[in-house]
Amino acid sequence: MNRLAIGVDLGGTNLRIAAVDEQGKLVEKITLDTQVSLGRDHVIGEMCNAIQRMSDKYKNSAPLVGIGVGVPGIIDRQTGLVRESPNLPDWVDYPAQAAIEQRLKTVVILENDANVAALGEKWLGAAKDCDDMAMLTLGTGVGGGLVVGGKIWGGANGMAGEFGHTTVEPDGHICGCGNHGCLEQYASATAMVRMAREAVSRDGTSALARALHSDPGFSAKSLYNLAAQGDEDARRIFRYVGRCLGIVLSALVNSLNLPIYVIGGGASSAWDAFSPAMFEELRRRSLVFDATTVQDPNAIHEGAAAHVKPGSGHRTVITHAQLGSDAGLYGAARLPMIAGS
Secondary structure (H helix, E strand, O other), X not given: OOOEEEEEXXXXXXXXXXXXXXXXXXXXXXXXXXXXXXXXXXXXXXHHHHHHHHHHHHOOOOOEEEEEEEEOOEEEOOOOEEEEOOOOOOOOOEOHHHHHHHHHOOOEEEEEHHHHHHHHHHHHOOOOOOOOEEEEEEOOOEXXXXXXXXXXXXXXXXXXXXXXXXXXXXXXXXXXXOOEOEOHHHHOHHHHHHHHHHHHHHOOOOHHHHHHHHOOOOOHHHHHHHHXXXXXXXXXXXXXXXXXXXXXXXXXXXXXXXXXXXXXXXXXHHHHHHHHHHHHHHHHHOHHHHHHEEEOOOHHHHOXXXXXXXXXXXOOEEEEOOOHHHHHHHHHHHHHHHOOO
């Protein structure tokens, strides 16, 4: 009998829960408001009630493998504590895993949301043919995840992969983590909007200024639409985003020499706007990337970075994620399926 796992993607705005079978078929998915303002006990209660309903619905038709939960923030695997989460402000040193297990009366696997997104892309997405990969997620912030040997690699305490807090501008914009010039301050959707506002403060008569002032909901997508229409101010911002991504990716490629690096998250939909500058920076900074790839101009728009150089042994691929916003759901469901293997 085909078994099911339940995956949870807990965000600061939405709480998404899915039942996924062992072949990767999404059987059911529900989305709820996270309602962070009502406190962590309310969020945990709503989550557990929804998980229980979904579990009860399928218990007679498919055995439940387990439950995996992706949470934004720094997770201490050994204790199940959420050390810090910018999108869940009252979850500081919060024993989230124990709180969930106590309500559901079963074992739950807790993991960082970018890590489970990486696992999802490794299982069913852009890296499905690779056991070793890294992922950057460009959303409200910039997250990161590492998969080694087919499993999430979390380091000594499960906190590895915080690529968004790599410094790209030593004296740059202050980050919520306390550092200055983190990648998150230059490649996240939030940062893109901030940089647009900074550009408008220097020139209030530009097309970008008119668009920003006329649209109360101006977003990274709005900025991308302007870039696609040829607005030079918007294009300049995305070139800078690409440069900063290239700086961090070049360090990862030189240090890890993995076969594939995947870029996902909502802001990655601007791929064709930032990726040319990203690849240019990579070729300039990474001797490993330069030694293992030849640039394919058509591949930028298709999602693949480059092809293997003759005699290089293997290629280094940097590509766009394939699973979209469901990567975290698939990865979270995958956690109990591979636990103990």
